[in-house]
Amino acid sequence: MSTTSDIYGESNTFSPTSVTIARNGTVTWTNGTGTAHNVTFAGSGAPANIANHSSGSNARTFANAGTFSYQCTNHSGMAGSVTVQ
Ligand SMILES: [Cu+2]
Incomplete structure (x- = not known):
């Protein structure tokens, strides 16, 4: 199990859609699409949401x-999950 993981925003999907990291690990979302995406978590215990952005990388621990x-609330079905062990 890794402590870091990279997720890429592609054409209205996240890739990979699920990752597993160690507790206190970091996930970085990179958006190279030029299209506005966001990362909005459901439930409690998650880090802060990532607001709409159309380029660059955002990391959350x-x-x-x-x-x-x-x-991503902009695109139906653009979803994923992070499992923290
Ligand atoms: Cu999106």
């Missing part, structure tokens, strides 16, 4: 164990 689902 996960302090709590669990499975955290997220979606």
